[in-house]
Amino acid sequence: MADNYLEKRYEEVFAKGAGAAKGPQRPGLDNLLRRNRSYRGYDASYHVHPLQMKAILSVNTLTASGMNAQRLRFHAVTEAEEAAKVLQHIKLGAALPELNLPFPGTEPGAFVIVCATTPEDPILDIDLGISLQSMLLKAVEIGLGGIIVRNYDPQKLQAALGLPLAPVAVLAIGRPAETVRLVEVSAGDSLKYYRTDGTHCVPKIKIDDLMI
Numbered sequence: 001m002a003d004n005y006l007e008k009r010y011e012e013v014f015a016k017g018a019g020a021a022k023g024p025q026r027p028g029l030d031n032l033l034r035r036n037r038s039y040r041g042y043d044a045s046y047h048v049h050p051l052q053m054k055a056i057l058s059v060n061t062l063t064a065s066g067m068n069a070q071r072l073r074f075h076a077v078t079e080a081e082e083a084a085k086v087l088q089h090i091k092l093g094a095a096l097p098e099l100n101l102p103f104p105g106t107e108p109g110a111f112v113i114v115c116a117t118t119p120e121d122p123i124l125d126i127d128l129g130i131s132l133q134s135m136l137l138k139a140v141e142i143g144l145g146g147i148i149v150r151n152y153d154p155q156k157l158q159a160a161l162g163l164p165l166a167p168v169a170v171l172a173i174g175r176p177a178e179t180v181r182l183v184e185v186s187a188g189d190s191l192k193y194y195r196t197d198g199t200h201c202v203p204k205i206k207i208d209d210l211m212i
């Protein structure tokens with residue numbers, strides 16, 4: 001197969017089709033993945049609808065699961081009062097403590113609380129990663145965005161929301177109100193995210209350095 005066969009095929013199927021006239025944004029997984037950044041600021045005037053949350057949660061009926069055990073459970077939060085409780089217990093942007101993210105007025109208003117029917121183990125954590133990423137991609141596909149949050153006290157969050165199961169991760173969901181830029185770096189460079197003129201910059205290791 002020619003080196004750039006897939007690239008050429010892609011151009012044939014998409015770039016020369018109707019999509020080309022609409023601008024540079026391509027359909028496909030790469031595009032979804034690029035837009036799927038971790039957002040820590042949201043448009044507070046936009047309220048995520050419970051049906052949007054159901055669409056996001058529904059990806060979990062399609063995802064892989066170790067031994068197909070399906071031990072994750074999901075609690076959708078869209079009501080302001082409950083969202084405020086979640087917000088009290090999570091921490092965003094620990095690598096930029098001086099910013100105290102999220103900025104007032106840009107807090108996320110919707111959350112998925114992911115719980116588990118058993119204590120965490122490596123297989124459950126793999127299921128969890130697949131689930132979280134799949135839900136985020138669905139959120140991006142329907143015009144929203146989000147962030148994975150693990151920086152919280154599970155017992156306090158469980159008690160605050162009166163959940164029957166322990167939370168293993170939180171997803172914040174909303175309409176993003178931040179500009180995020182990926183910056184290509186080499187292995188060994190700093191991977192700490194930073195902000196320049198209000199743009200959130202995320203270093204990502206280039207492909208040649210990822211391959212071993």
Ligand SMILES: Cc1cc2nc3c(=O)[nH]c(=O)nc-3n(C[C@H](O)[C@H](O)[C@H](O)COP(=O)(O)O)c2cc1C
Pocket residue numbers: 036037038039040091092093094147148149150151152180193202
């Ligand atoms: C397992 C996991 C846990 C994370 N927990 C938090 C968190 O508690 N707070 C936060 O602000 N970001 C959290 N993040 C987001 C990461 O900081 C983010 O993925 C990273 O900075 C790279 O940015 P990107 O997602 O836009 O590529 C988490 C991400 C993952 C995958």
